[in-house]
Amino acid sequence: MNRTEETFWMRSETTLRKRRGIRVLFSFLEYVDGRYPQPSITQGRTDIVSVTPWLAPVVWEGTFHPVLLDSIYQKRNITVAATVFAVGKYIRFLKDFLETAEQHFFVGFRVKVYVFTDRPNEVPKVKMAAGRELVVHSVPNSKRWQEISARRMEIIQTLIEETLNKDVDYIFCLDVDSKFHSRWGTESLGELVAVIHPGYYKDDRSKFPYERRPTSRAYVAPGEGDFYYCGGAFGGVLAEVHQLAQTCRKNFEDDAKEGIEAAWQEESHLNRYMLLNKPSKVLSPEYLWQDFKARNAEVLVIRFSGVIKNYNEIRPN
Ligand SMILES: CC(=O)N[C@H]1[C@@H](OP(=O)(O)OP(=O)(O)OC[C@H]2O[C@@H](n3ccc(=O)[nH]c3=O)[C@H](O)[C@@H]2O)O[C@H](CO)[C@H](O)[C@@H]1O
Numbered sequence: 001m002n003r004t005e006e007t008f009w010m011r012s013e014t015t016l017r018k019r020r021g022i023r024v025l026f027s028f029l030e031y032v033d034g035r036y037p038q039p040s041i042t043q044g045r046t047d048i049v050s051v052t053p054w055l056a057p058v059v060w061e062g063t064f065h066p067v068l069l070d071s072i073y074q075k076r077n078i079t080v081a082a083t084v085f086a087v088g089k090y091i092r093f094l095k096d097f098l099e100t101a102e103q104h105f106f107v108g109f110r111v112k113v114y115v116f117t118d119r120p121n122e123v124p125k126v127k128m129a130a131g132r133e134l135v136v137h138s139v140p141n142s143k144r145w146q147e148i149s150a151r152r153m154e155i156i157q158t159l160i161e162e163t164l165n166k167d168v169d170y171i172f173c174l175d176v177d178s179k180f181h182s183r184w185g186t187e188s189l190g191e192l193v194a195v196i197h198p199g200y201y202k203d204d205r206s207k208f209p210y211e212r213r214p215t216s217r218a219y220v221a222p223g224e225g226d227f228y229y230c231g232g233a234f235g236g237v238l239a240e241v242h243q244l245a246q247t248c249r250k251n252f253e254d255d256a257k258e259g260i261e262a263a264w265q266e267e268s269h270l271n272r273y274m275l276l277n278k279p280s281k282v283l284s285p286e287y288l289w290q291d292f293k294a295r296n297a298e299v300l301v302i303r304f305s306g307v308i309k310n311y312n313e314i315r316p317n
Pocket residue numbers: 084085086087088089090145146148149150174175176177230231232233264265266267288306314315316
């Protein structure tokens with residue numbers, strides 16, 4: 001292949017890596033006058049799988065053209081919401097989360113960030129670009145972190161019912177103890193969007209930390225399960241996320257009435273839900289890495305990553 005034949009999709013992994021710094025410039029130049037490199041269905045990345053067996057895209061760097069995608073959604077004038085919870089000491093993560101979201105999360109689009117906190121006075125003043133808005137809601141604290149984490153589903157369900165329906169198209173629900181490091185944009189949009197957990201994506205499904213007690217409504221039987229998805233990031237269109245949140249909330253509460261709490265709270269219920277209701281788009285672990293993990297070779301870009309935290313110091317229990 002000579003240099004002129006080389007397209008965005010055809011670049012080898014090492015070339016991509018070498019060019020990371022100027023990639024944004026390249027993808028922009030490749031889009032001059034609405035022209036972009038010819039798509040190929042026979043050449044592209046070979047080190048990853050970019051479609052699930054139910055034909056949902058799996059989003060990895062190098063499988064999409066950011067400027068082309070943005071131009072499609074710009075015409076539709078979409079609004080994207082994000083929810084983030086900062087309860088108790090987790091308020092300390094909010095500043096970095098919001099500041100890095102300004103740099104990387106749907107830049108150039110209308111964005112509404114909904115912050116839920118028991119400390120509204122401590123919400124940092126972060127300068128937001130035109131078209132971007134911060135909305136703060138008060139929520140009660142709780143003695144157990146498991147409760148705080150799991151009750152997000154109830155609050156997300158209510159938020160969608162009460163306020164969002166009119167002027168929001170897509171919603172993402174994100175952990176606060178994380179930062180954006182690179183683009184998270186229109187390539188992530190879909191009806192129901194799940195993110196693959198960075199800790200298990202090369203493991204056999206028998207190792208996934210699903211809820212394994214059949215008495216729980218989050219139960220996943222041995223030999224079942226597609227991927228292990230994160231509780232810390234999911235999204236989609238409002239109707240789909242509403243259905244997910246309502247179902248996970250109800251199943252979590254019905255379990256609680258019988259004295260059972262799933263292994264990973266709402267994350268377990270989300271995994272059960274996604275097994276029965278396959279996501280229409282799957283985001284690779286680029287979309288939720290963990291700072292303590294070294295970057296694997298196939299991960300060319302880390303877009304969003306959990307910070308290292310001292311659990312004993314910040315959690316209420
Ligand atoms: C990266 C990822 O997939 N993380 C998931 C994982 O553990 P994590 O260890 O990431 O959970 P976590 O401690 O970050 O809690 C989840 C989220 O709940 C909120 N929070 C929690 C405790 C608290 O005192 N205050 C507060 O605001 C906050 O937004 C936090 O980011 O498993 C949890 C199961 O319960 C959740 O599914 C998390 O989303």
